[in-house]
Amino acid sequence: MEITFMYPRPRRRRVLAAVSVLSLGALLSPAATASASPGAPATPEAPEPARINLVLDLSGSMNENDAGGRTRLAAAKQAVTRIIDSAPEQAPLGLRVYGATYPGRDKKQGCADTQQVLPVTPMDRAARADAKERVAGFKAVGFTPIGVSLREAAKDLGATGERRIILVSDGDDTCAPPPPCEVARELKAQGVDLAVDVVGFRAPSSARAQLKCIADVTDGSYADADDADSLTADLGALFRKGWRTYHATGKPVEGSREGCQGAPLVTPGQYLDTFTGGRDLYYRVKKRPDQRLQVSATAVAEQGYPRGSIITVAAGPAGDGEPRDWLREFDQSMGWANIITTGGRSRPGAGNEKPAPDDIGCIRVENDVTGSGDRPMPVELLVGIADKATQEAGARAPEPRTGADAEGGFSFNSATPIGPGTHRQSIAVGEAPFWRVELKPGQKLTVKGSVDIPDGFPDSGTTGWGVTLYNAQRQETQCNDNGVTELFAGRTGRIERVCGPWEITERDDAGNADPKGYDVPGTYYIQAQVAEPDDEAKGVVVPMSLTVDVSGTPRSEKGPVFFFGDDTARGPSPSGANGTGEQAGTGGTPSAAKDDDSPVGTLALSAGAGAGVLLLGGITVYALRRRGAA
Incomplete structure (x- = not known):
């Protein structure tokens, strides 16, 4: 039986948007920049991205063919190269391999065969090129010292901040002791903020049980991959989980919390501000009578919202302190989202908007999201203008x-x-x-x-x-x-x-x-x-x-x-x-x-x-x- 989860949803539409101004004279000034309101709190800094160390199996079994007709080694190179290419520049990424250098039969020597080939470092252009060159030269020749490699990978990441190990292996540890799952428990028992995600690449059932245990005891995740495409997809998903948590972006601006007077002037662009307590945010904006205005606002929470949280954007002349004659839109959350987002546009035509002196209007972002004592919350503000020139220029x-x-x-x-x-x-x-x-x-x-x-x-x-x-x-x-x-x-x-x-x-x-x-x-x-x-x-x-x-x-x-x-x-x-x-x-x-x-x-x-x-x-x-x- 299919069950659809629904909340009652009296559809909003919220449009209380009016039209362009009757007779305003000043021109939009794109050169104007946003000024700061005295006493406004600083925009909160985005958290540091997770430090991630990829541990890759280069044991001899990686020379076998995968389901797509290529070797597992070739599939792994493809997947890792894709990760390097897609990593954000600020994302710290490291790479450790095992089984890559010793082709002999001496177990003691083979089980010590683990190397950090790429220190955990942000992926700027030079680091990216170096990493890809190293991956291209990988060979699979040796043993499978998973437990030893996990210990060393944890050391690579240092002792602070959010850290993850992503392990790719196609088989059992051939070097235990130490058993890999015991090493994972050991790392967890140290109280280290470290999780291990694992991808079993065409791993047999005996190896899957061992690999799943590593993920389970460290609060990581496990995925199976049967060919090059699924390995690339699974690795991509795991790395995105570490990197792509939301970081609010925009040009820093500090909106007035005391009304339109003294608010910063914003021009078309994307801005980043902060909700504090239950205080609204105000900005000034220029709009000629022949222009249309769009304002969109998105509030971003780390832990989700209380149900009933509302965000509203409104714009119009600033004279009465409650701008709304150009546009007004709002939305309410039922609590499962870590954003609330809404936006509105002024309508074309004349006669339905109050004029704004000197073409200066006011934007208000109403805050029914945070209350007194709540943590500051990032708010993104997007401001756009449409007129004849933008229409003629078109867009692609x-x-x-x-x-x-x-x-x-x-x-x-x-x-x-x-x-x-x-x-x-x-x-x-x-x-x-x-x-x-x-x-x-x-x-x-x-x-x-x-x-x-x-x-x-x-x-x-x-x-x-x-x-x-x-x-x-x-x-x-x-x-x-x-x-x-x-x-x-x-x-x-x-x-x-x-x-x-x-x-x-x-x-x-x-x-x-x-x-x-x-x-x-x-x-x-x-x-x-x-x-x-x-x-x-x-x-x-x-x-x-x-x-x-x-x-x-x-x-x-x-x-x-x-x-x-x-x-x-x-x-x-x-x-x-x-x-x-x-x-x-x-x-x-x-x-x-x-x-x-x-x-x-x-x-x-x-x-x-x-x-x-x-x-x-x-x-x-x-x-x-x-x-x-x-």
């Missing part, structure tokens, strides 16, 4: 990726561009990868995500498979019958979630909103996860697939192109538009416009953009809650 869509290159990213800005088709990868429980797809008005989107749950999977009563869609304003859209997560309820095998088909529309000039959220053409984001896992299940690697279908005939009308600034904090994903001119909150690379008063005429657009987020849930309902006067 990123080239969709396929195969291994279509592995999901871990934020809005690093979401992997994909097209219609089925995309497969492995996912570690607790991950929440992102993909992006470009959509035009008139097209219909259907997304199906499936996950293969192994026998004995340790799920809790609320563990399930979730697929969440976000539109170009970074608002969550509805997935069919309000269901967000498909509960496992002890089931194993393939479990699916389907969203759609949903037709993409354009919001009309009156601002009437689609209650399901599919009224903003452009970049849509797809996020998948095994939600709220039991502690015992965290890190378990399971296969998943994502099928995207885009049907229908796109309409020809042109939508606005939003410029989001030349933001160096953005991720590596190329940005794009929907092909109708709508640039979906992710930056862009149009050619320079001739109108120097336009943001495009002054600033070059970067590839990539937006606010990074890692979603662990995404169960959201709309309910307006205000602390003070509305």
Whole structure:
């Protein structure tokens, strides 16, 4: 029996967005920079990424063929090279091998054959090139001293900070004592903050029991790999688990907590600020009467949110201290997400907005998330402007990726561009990868995500498979019958979630909103996860697939192109538009416009953009809650 886990979801739409200003004179000033508010708390520093040491089996059995017709050694080289290529520059990575240098039969000598070939160091360009050169020269010749290598690998990582060992082995330890599982217990008993993840590469049943024990006693995870592709996928998932926990990004800014007066001036770009207590954040922004404004805000929690937490963005003239005449959007969390995100756009036309003196308006990010005594919480603010010049410049869509290159990213800005088709990868429980797809008005989107749950999977009563869609304003859209997560309820095998088909529309000039959220053409984001896992299940690697279908005939009308600034904090994903001119909150690379008063005429657009987020849930309902006067 299939069970769908649902919360009541009176669909929000929140749009209290008004239109462009009547008669404002000043031009947008892209050169303006964000100033600091006196007395505002400093933006919290992102935690250091985990230090990871890869321990690779180069014993003689690695010369045997894998299921794909290549040697296991060749498959391992491919997988490790992919890890080196994909490692963030700031991520400390080390590499230790065993069985790599001694081809003889002397057990004492063979069981001492373990070397640190790459110190644990950030993967800058020089370290990356050196590591790949070393991997290319690997040979598999010797014994399998797993226990000894684990001890040495722990020493390689040092004694402080978050540390992980990722062990790849195709067989039993041939050198015990010390038995590998006893070494793992020994490391755990030392109170060291260290976990060991293990990939059994075509390992026999006797070796799997030993390797699983290593993972179990250190609170690590275990995965089986049968060929080169599955080894690459499993290693990728394990390394992402260590590296891709969410780090908020953006240009540091300190919004006013005392209202619009004295707030910093922000121009198109991505900013990073902080929620403290229950205090709202205020910023000033310039917008001409012919321009449209987008504001998106994402609050990021380390431990998840209390249910009922709300984030709201609003913008308008600053005179009454409660800006809302240009746009107002909000969203509420039901507690399974470690982000709350929402965004809005002003509408075109004239006559429905209050004018702002000197074209200076105010943005307010309302904080119904943190309370007095809570830890500071990072908040990302994305500001965009659309006008005639950005429309003429246009925007390009990123080239969709396929195969291994279509592995999901871990934020809005690093979401992997994909097209219609089925995309497969492995996912570690607790991950929440992102993909992006470009959509035009008139097209219909259907997304199906499936996950293969192994026998004995340790799920809790609320563990399930979730697929969440976000539109170009970074608002969550509805997935069919309000269901967000498909509960496992002890089931194993393939479990699916389907969203759609949903037709993409354009919001009309009156601002009437689609209650399901599919009224903003452009970049849509797809996020998948095994939600709220039991502690015992965290890190378990399971296969998943994502099928995207885009049907229908796109309409020809042109939508606005939003410029989001030349933001160096953005991720590596190329940005794009929907092909109708709508640039979906992710930056862009149009050619320079001739109108120097336009943001495009002054600033070059970067590839990539937006606010990074890692979603662990995404169960959201709309309910307006205000602390003070509305």
